Amino acid sequence: MRDGRWRRLWRRSRYHLNGLVLLAPLALTPVYLADQPVPGLGARVLPERAVGPFTVTLAEVSTAPPRTDHDGGRVKDYAARFCDGGRGRIRTAVLHVGAVPPEQPGEDILHGNPARLHAHVPFPETVTGDQGLWLTVETWDGQVFAISWPLAEAARSALPERGD
Incomplete structure (x- = not known):
């Protein structure tokens, strides 16, 4: 009985977990862009x-x-x-x-x-x-x-x- 419950939970939530994995890079993009050099040769x-x-x-x-x-x-x-x-x-x-x-x-x-x-x-x-x-x-x-x-x-x- 217990195995069936975990299996149903996994089937229902795996799509949501995949969506979170795809959205994680978007959350980290501002950190990445802050470390990029300023365009041009220098100040x-x-x-x-x-x-x-x-x-x-x-x-x-x-x-x-x-x-x-x-x-x-x-x-x-x-x-x-x-x-x-x-x-x-x-x-x-x-x-x-x-x-x-x-x-x-x-x-x-x-x-x-x-x-x-x-x-x-x-x-x-x-x-x-x-x-x-x-x-x-x-x-x-x-x-x-x-x-x-x-x-x-x-x-x-x-x-x-x-x-x-």
């Missing part, structure tokens, strides 16, 4: 610049000051987009903060989707006026091109506030 897009034969558009992902990363250093995120068909010709692209471009690529290599490359650029504890944000591009045939943006243009939030 503050810098003007297009030429680096060797390539044209690049650089953007700060966030206008907030550099954040503290897991190692205790200061890091700021940037996004870049290469135009002029440079995607297949570029071997490495590196963003770096300093007075001169780096000799060796470090942790700040541009990575990710070729349409929107991303870099986590380490910032020094103290930023001086002679430093800039350097983009170094190496092609597959070994040519190296470099360009810099003044930090006042590329990272306003990283500069110390001046009390005039």
Whole structure:
């Protein structure tokens, strides 16, 4: 007698359970969409610049000051987009903060989707006026091109506030 009762309950309620399973993703969609990146290149897009034969558009992902990363250093995120068909010709692209471009690529290599490359650029504890944000591009045939943006243009939030 008991088995028949559970069997009838299962037959009646299985369609309702299937409906709940189908509706569960709809309930979780707002959580998924909240984690998606904002469309566009970044929060503050810098003007297009030429680096060797390539044209690049650089953007700060966030206008907030550099954040503290897991190692205790200061890091700021940037996004870049290469135009002029440079995607297949570029071997490495590196963003770096300093007075001169780096000799060796470090942790700040541009990575990710070729349409929107991303870099986590380490910032020094103290930023001086002679430093800039350097983009170094190496092609597959070994040519190296470099360009810099003044930090006042590329990272306003990283500069110390001046009390005039």
